[in-house]
Amino acid sequence: MMSQIVQVEGLNLTYKSLHAVQNVTFSVQSGEILAVIGANGSGKTSTVECVEGLRKPDSGLIRVFGKDPWLKRSEVYEMMGIQLQEAEYFSKVRVGELCGLFAAFYEKPADWNLLLAQMGLDARRKSMVHKLSGGEKQRLSILLALMGRPKLLVLDELTTGLDPEVRQNMLASFENIRKGGVAIIMVSHYLDEVEALADKILYLEKGKQQFFGSKQEFRQYVRSRIPEDEWDENLSLEKLYLMIAPKTTGLTMEGIL
Amino acid sequence: MRGFAVICKMELRLFLRDFFSFFFALVFPVLMLLLFGGIYGNEPVYEGADIGMMDISVPAYSVMVIGVTGLMSLPLTLAGYKEKKIYKRFDATPVGKKSIMLAQVLVNLAMTLMGIGILLLAGRLLYQVQLKGDFASVCVSLLFSITALFSMGFFFTAVGRDMKSTTLLCYLFYFIMLFLSGATMPDMLFPDTIKRISALLPMTYAVDLMQGTFAGDGLGLHGRELLILGAVTAVCTAAGAVLYRKKDWT
Numbered sequence: 001m002m003s004q005i006v007q008v009e010g011l012n013l014t015y016k017s018l019h020a021v022q023n024v025t026f027s028v029q030s031g032e033i034l035a036v037i038g039a040n041g042s043g044k045t046s047t048v049e050c051v052e053g054l055r056k057p058d059s060g061l062i063r064v065f066g067k068d069p070w071l072k073r074s075e076v077y078e079m080m081g082i083q084l085q086e087a088e089y090f091s092k093v094r095v096g097e098l099c100g101l102f103a104a105f106y107e108k109p110a111d112w113n114l115l116l117a118q119m120g121l122d123a124r125r126k127s128m129v130h131k132l133s134g135g136e137k138q139r140l141s142i143l144l145a146l147m148g149r150p151k152l153l154v155l156d157e158l159t160t161g162l163d164p165e166v167r168q169n170m171l172a173s174f175e176n177i178r179k180g181g182v183a184i185i186m187v188s189h190y191l192d193e194v195e196a197l198a199d200k201i202l203y204l205e206k207g208k209q210q211f212f213g214s215k216q217e218f219r220q221y222v223r224s225r226i227p228e229d230e231w232d233e234n235l236s237l238e239k240l241y242l243m244i245a246p247k248t249t250g251l252t253m254e255g256i257l
Numbered sequence: 258m259r260g261f262a263v264i265c266k267m268e269l270r271l272f273l274r275d276f277f278s279f280f281f282a283l284v285f286p287v288l289m290l291l292l293f294g295g296i297y298g299n300e301p302v303y304e305g306a307d308i309g310m311m312d313i314s315v316p317a318y319s320v321m322v323i324g325v326t327g328l329m330s331l332p333l334t335l336a337g338y339k340e341k342k343i344y345k346r347f348d349a350t351p352v353g354k355k356s357i358m359l360a361q362v363l364v365n366l367a368m369t370l371m372g373i374g375i376l377l378l379a380g381r382l383l384y385q386v387q388l389k390g391d392f393a394s395v396c397v398s399l400l401f402s403i404t405a406l407f408s409m410g411f412f413f414t415a416v417g418r419d420m421k422s423t424t425l426l427c428y429l430f431y432f433i434m435l436f437l438s439g440a441t442m443p444d445m446l447f448p449d450t451i452k453r454i455s456a457l458l459p460m461t462y463a464v465d466l467m468q469g470t471f472a473g474d475g476l477g478l479h480g481r482e483l484l485i486l487g488a489v490t491a492v493c494t495a496a497g498a499v500l501y502r503k504k505d506w507t
Contacts, residue, residue, distance in 0.1 A: 074351045084349065087341075089346065
């Protein structure tokens with residue numbers, strides 16, 4: 001039976017004069033994957049950081065496992081795994097040492113030796129973290145998010161920096177994790193992975209919620225916003241998104257020559 | 258609690274892996290002792306004095322150790338953690354960012370005491386350095402010197418907008434104080450102008466206090482030093498805490 005893991009109602013967040021998140025409402029059930037999409041600067045990371053309890057919202061209700069993540073952070077973190085969009089680790093620490101450190105933060109940590117092998121990082125156990133490649137660092141970051149055997153995973157641009165093969169493996173892994181009843185919130189610019197994984201979509205534009213619902217409902221949402229002759233039932237989510245996403249001017253030679 | 262113990266262990270390992278911190282806190286002061294001890298020995302500081310050159314150098318070099326950990330290692334590590342968003346990553350775990358800050362303070366404190374311990378041992382073995390002061394007075398002088406210089410380091414981290422500006426502040430104040438406070442060379446050698454500048458530096462009072470209590474002075478003779486170091490601790494900690502709260506940690 002599915003239970004509500006995350007509940008967000010009327011979320012607002014401002015940075016000085018910038019209203020970064022405006023009246024956003026959504027929910028996530030156990031075993032469900034929510035994809036948060038939108039252009040750069042649309043408020044995706046700000047929204048998930050409020051859910052993570054890393055930012056205090058100006059107004060609105062946020063409940064994670066029925067608790068306010070800002071006030072009950074350490075209790076919520078026992079059940080929530082987080083992969084941040086950008087975060088470094090100590091430079092002079094070895095991969096195995098960092099895993100051991102994170103394992104000590106949780107009552108019942110995951111078997112990180114097994115995770116290292118599954119993530120293809122077993123041979124890098126004794127390597128210094130700063131010597132890892134971008135993709136390896138990203139995999140390590142995901143591994144650390146899984147360390148507390150979370151019931152909710154928040155992944156901010158999880159596949160950025162991964163090569164296509166590892167990315168495919170990672171997507172399959174998250175499908176398996178979801179089947180275990182774990183809820184996942186993923187921020188992504190890759191609509192193909194959203195199409196493959198997500199059950200629901202939250203689409204933001206300039207901090208405002210444009211859409212929240214299932215993938216099928218998102219298709220209907222796009223259809224209602226484009227001329228009928230442009231509609232094709234077989235269009236991918238990426239193509240559909242590009243039809244409604246804010247347009248940017250491409251680079252022209254005029255500015256260069 | 259187990260998580261915190263593991264963080265402390267990790268921070269200790271990182272301190273020892275960092276050449277700058279390890280060398281300047283644990284090795285360099287002993288090299289200074291060997292260098293100047295080789296030149297002057299532990300001869301009386303002036304004719305008829307019952308205290309030798311190395312007797313006053315060991316407490317002065319001890320303040321140098323406190324300066325390395327409090328004004329360099331601690332603030333620069335904390336500033337680096339903020340810039341690289343390491344705090345933020347730890348804030349997203351059940352232990353939180355306060356644990357890593359506390360672990361940093363404890364490890365730097367432990368390394369300070371170890372550095373001073375090594376200095377004392379080397380001074381005793383090589384130059385028969387005498388610790389004439391009573392244990393309690395020496396501990397109080399250590400406490401006041403450590404809290405004052407650590408709180409200055411904490412303040413610099415809070416003031417610095419980024420790693421670069423914190424590094425600038427720390428290097429500037431550390432080296433000015435190192436050379437003008439009497440920590441590296443006796444202040445009796447300074448001309449009057451330098452003595453006037455030296456009187457403005459908190460480290461000068463730490464050196465005077467430590468040299469005094471190591472030589473057997475009671476704390477009552479060093480009320481001024483205790484007052485100034487206490488005030489530096491109070492002001493820097495309070496101002497640093499206010500500025501830290503205002504910072505955007507995310």
